[in-house]
Amino acid sequence: MKLLLFVVAIAVTVAVAVTLAAVALFVRGALTLYRRIAAGAPSPGRLGPVGPRLGAMITEILSHRRFSARPLVRVAHWVVMVSFILLVPTLAIAYVQVLAPDAELPLVGGWVVWQWLLELFSVGGLLAIVTLFVVRLRHRSDPDDAAAARDWRSRFFGSTRWQAYFVEAVIAVVLVCVLVMHTLRSAALARYPETAADGGWAHYPLTFWAGQLFWNLSPAALDAGISTAAALKIITSMIWLGVVGYATTMSVAWHRFLGVVNVYARRERDGRPALGAATPMLVDGKPFDIRDIDDLDEDATFGIGSIDEFGWKGLLDFASCTECGRCQDLCPAWNTGKPLSPKLVTLALRDQAAGGAHTGDVFAALRSSGVQPAGAAEAGLVPTVINPDALWACTTCGACTDQCPVDIEHVDHLINLRRHEVMVKSDFPEEFGSLYGNLDTKGNPWGLPPRQRFDWAKGLEFEVPVLGVDVTSAAEVDYVLWVGCSGAYDEKGKKTTRAFAELLHLAGVRFAVLGEAETCCGDSARRTGNEATYQGLAVQNIETMAEFGVTKVVASCAHCLNTVGREYAQLGASYTVEHHTQVLNRLIREGRLNPVAPPEEERVAITYHDPCYLGRHNGETSAPRELLAAVAAAPVVEMEHHGTQSMCCGAGGGRMWAEESLGTRINAARMDEAVATGAATVATACPFCSIMLGDAAAGRDAAPAVTDVAHLVLAGVKRGLDNPTQPKTED
Amino acid sequence: MKILTCVKYVPDAGDEVGFDSDLRLGRTGPSSKLSELDEYAVEQALRLKATMDDATVTVLSVGPADAEVALRKALQMGADEAVLISDGAIAGSDVFGTAAVLIAAAKHLDEVGLVMCGMSSTDAGVGALPALLADALGWPLLSNAAEVSVEDGQARIVRTDEVGTRVVTAAPPAVVSVTDQSGEPRYPSFKDVLAAKKKSVTTLGLAEVGVSADLVGAGAARVQVTAVVRNPERAAGRVIVDVDGSSVDDIVEFLAAATK
Ligand code: SF4
Ligand code: SF4
Numbered sequence: 003m004k005l006l007l008f009v010v011a012i013a014v015t016v017a018v019a020v021t022l023a024a025v026a027l028f029v030r031g032a033l034t035l036y037r038r039i040a041a042g043a044p045s046p047g048r049l050g051p052v053g054p055r056l057g058a059m060i061t062e063i064l065s066h067r068r069f070s071a072r073p074l075v076r077v078a079h080w081v082v083m084v085s086f087i088l089l090v091p092t093l094a095i096a097y098v099q100v101l102a103p104d105a106e107l108p109l110v111g112g113w114v115v116w117q118w119l120l121e122l123f124s125v126g127g128l129l130a131i132v133t134l135f136v137v138r139l140r141h142r143s144d145p146d147d148a149a150a151a152r153d154w155r156s157r158f159f160g161s162t163r164w165q166a167y168f169v170e171a172v173i174a175v176v177l178v179c180v181l182v183m184h185t186l187r188s189a190a191l192a193r194y195p196e197t198a199a200d201g202g203w204a205h206y207p208l209t210f211w212a213g214q215l216f217w218n219l220s221p222a223a224l225d226a227g228i229s230t231a232a233a234l235k236i237i238t239s240m241i242w243l244g245v246v247g248y249a250t251t252m253s254v255a256w257h258r259f260l261g262v263v264n265v266y267a268r269r270e271r272d273g274r275p276a277l278g279a280a281t282p283m284l285v286d287g288k289p290f291d292i293r294d295i296d297d298l299d300e301d302a303t304f305g306i307g308s309i310d311e312f313g314w315k316g317l318l319d320f321a322s323c324t325e326c327g328r329c330q331d332l333c334p335a336w337n338t339g340k341p342l343s344p345k346l347v348t349l350a351l352r353d354q355a356a357g358g359a360h361t362g363d364v365f366a367a368l369r370s371s372g373v374q375p376a377g378a379a380e381a382g383l384v385p386t387v388i389n390p391d392a393l394w395a396c397t398t399c400g401a402c403t404d405q406c407p408v409d410i411e412h413v414d415h416l417i418n419l420r421r422h423e424v425m426v427k428s429d430f431p432e433e434f435g436s437l438y439g440n441l442d443t444k445g446n447p448w449g450l451p452p453r454q455r456f457d458w459a460k461g462l463e464f465e466v467p468v469l470g471v472d473v474t475s476a477a478e479v480d481y482v483l484w485v486g487c488s489g490a491y492d493e494k495g496k497k498t499t500r501a502f503a504e505l506l507h508l509a510g511v512r513f514a515v516l517g518e519a520e521t522c523c524g525d526s527a528r529r530t531g532n533e534a535t536y537q538g539l540a541v542q543n544i545e546t547m548a549e550f551g552v553t554k555v556v557a558s559c560a561h562c563l564n565t566v567g568r569e570y571a572q573l574g575a576s577y578t579v580e581h582h583t584q585v586l587n588r589l590i591r592e593g594r595l596n597p598v599a600p601p602e603e604e605r606v607a608i609t610y611h612d613p614c615y616l617g618r619h620n621g622e623t624s625a626p627r628e629l630l631a632a633v634a635a636a637p638v639v640e641m642e643h644h645g646t647q648s649m650c651c652g653a654g655g656g657r658m659w660a661e662e663s664l665g666t667r668i669n670a671a672r673m674d675e676a677v678a679t680g681a682a683t684v685a686t687a688c689p690f691c692s693i694m695l696g697d698a699a700a701g702r703d704a705a706p707a708v709t710d711v712a713h714l715v716l717a718g719v720k721r722g723l724d725n726p727t728q729p730k731t732e733d
Numbered sequence: 734m735k736i737l738t739c740v741k742y743v744p745d746a747g748d749e750v751g752f753d754s755d756l757r758l759g760r761t762g763p764s765s766k767l768s769e770l771d772e773y774a775v776e777q778a779l780r781l782k783a784t785m786d787d788a789t790v791t792v793l794s795v796g797p798a799d800a801e802v803a804l805r806k807a808l809q810m811g812a813d814e815a816v817l818i819s820d821g822a823i824a825g826s827d828v829f830g831t832a833a834v835l836i837a838a839a840k841h842l843d844e845v846g847l848v849m850c851g852m853s854s855t856d857a858g859v860g861a862l863p864a865l866l867a868d869a870l871g872w873p874l875l876s877n878a879a880e881v882s883v884e885d886g887q888a889r890i891v892r893t894d895e896v897g898t899r900v901v902t903a904a905p906p907a908v909v910s911v912t913d914q915s916g917e918p919r920y921p922s923f924k925d926v927l928a929a930k931k932k933s934v935t936t937l938g939l940a941e942v943g944v945s946a947d948l949v950g951a952g953a954a955r956v957q958v959t960a961v962v963r964n965p966e967r968a969a970g971r972v973i974v975d976v977d978g979s980s981v982d983d984i985v986e987f988l989a990a991a992t993k
Contacts, residue, residue, distance in 0.1 A: 295927070298927060300927075302927075303924075304923055304924070424922065424923075425922055425923035425924065426922055426923070426924050427922060428919060428920055428921060428922035428925065430920075432917060434920075435917060435918075435919075435920045438920050439920065443745065443764055443766060444745075444764070452764075533923075534923045534926065
């Protein structure tokens with residue numbers, strides 16, 4: 003008895019001491035983080051409106067929908083999350099249980115529903131954490147291991163291993179403690195007739211059975227067991243709290259709190275990821291507008307050049323990273339051997355905000371993969387914290403942002419870093435110099451004469467009306483066809499424009515173009531950080547379109563779709579912009595176009611490459627597939643990466659205009675996936691993708707043909723016109 | 734030391750060039766700009782300035798009032814001041830007339846240590862201006878430089894030609910012309926663009942730099958354009974499509990004919 007008392011006394015003392023220390027450390031850590039994040043620049047509009055934001059946050063967290071690509075992890079993580087929430091009150095009562103093992107939580111204690119929930123989520127949580135642990139082990143990687151130093155196959159490459167193992171072990175130990183306490187408590191109740199009902203399986207559905215093993219122990223021994231388990235649970239939990247409080251960059255643990263706030267403060271209130279339009283460039287907290295250039299403050303600065311220039315939401319992003327590596331796993335730059343990993347960039351910035359120290363794993367990964375150059379420290383984020391080669395390798399494909407479970411806005415951050423490089427330092431890959439020069443003087447990336455912009459229509463058998471020449475107002479037509487630079491100057495692009503115009507003509511759609519008055523939409527300038535050139539072009543287009551009252555636009559380039567449709571709104575213009583695949587799909591459904599599939603013997607398998615700016619950035623993955631199904635009489639064969647998890651062709655983010663000298667080529671890697679499907683045709687729906695994949699196909703012996711969906715539709719429609727008797731669609 | 738950089742406002746070489754009825758280059762085309770070859774001169778002037786303690790870069794142009802566009806571009810790139818010599822009497826000048834104005838301007842401005850030029854203009858393409866300037870000023874000419882530096886008070890250039898690589902030095906004042914191999918001209922940052930808005934372009938007339946109107950203009954031109962003939966459109970090339978090697982002979986034959 004004395005011994006038991008002694009044990010209890012020790013347990014109480016240790017529990018109290020550990021708790022006091024841990025809480026102190028945690029509060030200190032929380033305050034440090036608060037100050038670190040609050041020191042950021044303004045992030046306007048990120049706190050309200052409270053209602054919709056709370057709604058979006060709760061939906062995203064409860065549904066775990068960002069995990070949809072990983073169903074097993076989705077379930078396991080969800081169970082662990084719920085058990086963490088459920089166990090918080092049991093930790094509180096554990097303090098009482100150290101002294102009074104029969105104590106129950108007020109209100110819910112002893113309530114069957116609560117007890118079932120607890121038991122289910124304790125056992126489930128234990129299974130789940132073991133699953134997650136196994137997943138982590140299967141993706142094990144050691145950044146220090148020279149052979150695996152650039153092991154991009156592991157999404158955990160560069161994540162701090164001990165922190166993750168520690169967090170997982172704590173969860174497992176706490177859950178075991180809970181289950182031990184339940185088992186012993188059930189035994190203590192069930193063995194006596196007067197309390198047997200409270201200790202039966204109805205109250206302890208999973209632990210009652212194990213409890214029977216302990217029926218022959220004395221009540222005192224059972225109580226001592228419960229007290230010890232309670233103390234162990236407290237001590238383990240408090241060690242976690244203390245360690246986490248001490249290590250403010252241990253974001254794998256902090257994400258439990260910060261991730262929630264981060265999801266609340268997300269860019270898109272409706273729950274979409276931070277894709278589509280790029281974030282406006284803030285100057286002194288206000289969106290930059292080239293039309294107000296004369297009001298600019300003399301020492302205004304542009305983009306983000308140092309860590310304290312990030313808005314607080316950015317700093318919160320970095321502090322919330324779970325180190326799960328899902329972003330890294332899908333990054334086309336990383337997967338082809340470039341020094342860019344969205345995760346490592348996030349971690350480098352996180353650690354920079356905290357003073358610059360890295361854990362061993364993060365340090366080794368940053369250095370071995372070249373994300374952080376080993377150069378001398380100097381002011382500014384690039385090149386000291388972020389390697390310029392990493393910064394400029396990003397295609398802004400958005401796979402990272404789309405995957406991130408805590409809504410980190412990688413693409414916007416990278417664009418803001420680029421803005422500083424271009425607009426303040428004028429330091430960027432050499433090729434962009436001529437790109438910008440061409441855009442500034444000629445309004446197209448190739449520097450071709452603006453007077454040739456309408457040449458694509460030469461030789462068509464029908465008239466393409468030009469606004470301001472053949473028609474005076476956009477009100478006279480159904481759509482304004484936005485041609486885009488590729489559609490106007492590139493040979494492949496011109497053919498696609500012609501095919502699409504022909505389809506519109508065949509369908510009897512009234513449309514017009516801006517002709518030579520159109521200029522580049524500005525996507526490449528904006529995504530390489532040249533906001534001034536972008537806005538110069540955008541404002542010019544907006545003024546031209548205002549002159550003709552343009553409201554409805556159709557574009558065959560995914561970048562134009564995104565820029566004109568989503569980004570011009572930031573400059574006060576508003577158009578309904580549709581993609582050509584969307585319009586074609588509707589015309590077919592309305593019966594205005596009647597494509598006919600090729601005869602049985604001529605049919606070939608088709609695979610479809612999702613353009614990033616159509617699929618991920620604008621959420622359209624079904625229209626092109628429906629079109630292809632209609633013209634090919636067979637569903638498309640999918641590549642390994644498709645839909646919102648598609649892989650970039652390599653041309654986004656201005657990469658179209660730059661040499662790809664590091665690692666292997668993204669378009670070749672993507673073509674590998676296309677070849678692996680065995681399809682004879684790769685259809686796509688963006689001129690950049692057509693060019694990149696076309697180049698990749700040209701470089702190999704037996705490659706599928708690369709073509710825009712519009713060509714396949716036109717071929718189908720022409721078949722229908724040639725053989726009007728044939729049925730419209732095959733069944 | 735003042736680095737005086739001469740730049741020309743030219744019709745965009747990538748555009749269709751038009752000619753007026755007097756066979757002069759049409760100045761009404763949609764885009765005229767700072768000559769690309771002169772951008773190299775501005776770039777080298779700015780790089781030199783960065784290596785020197787007391788240098789300033791002045792850009793100088795002779796041309797119509799619109800030529801301010803070219804000077805503005807140079808100011809955005811980082812030049813300190815800009816001077817435009819514009820006068821109705823200058824219109825129609827040949828390279829000798831232009832040189833006369835530039836020489837007078839170079840003398841008019843104080844402390845010029847180096848005169849920098851592009852290797853040629855992109856419109857008329859005479860390429861004689863640097864030599865004319867050096868000759869008239871009586872200064873050494875360091876022409877067609879791929880590299881320029883000023884070390885220990887000596888201007889030094891590296892020139893690469895079919896014979897080899899030469900290093901040529903001269904003590905300033907001197908005239909330097911640079912090639913398009915000298916280093917890509919910078920793209921001004923937006924901060925530079927904003928800063929350039931505060932810089933002004935000084936416009937001077939002929940009288941202010943002391944050039945007699947007799948020396949310039951179409952009347953004084955020693956070069957006369959008598960005819961302008963467009964090159965014929967290039968004929969389409971011959972395309973040989975081959976998958977199995979059957980047209981090797983065709984290609985050999987073609988190459989043999991082409992290299993005869
Ligand atoms: S946007 Fe694409 S290329 Fe850029 S970091 Fe994210 S995943 Fe990588
Ligand atoms: S940035 Fe997001 S996706 Fe990438 S490791 Fe961090 S939490 Fe995971």
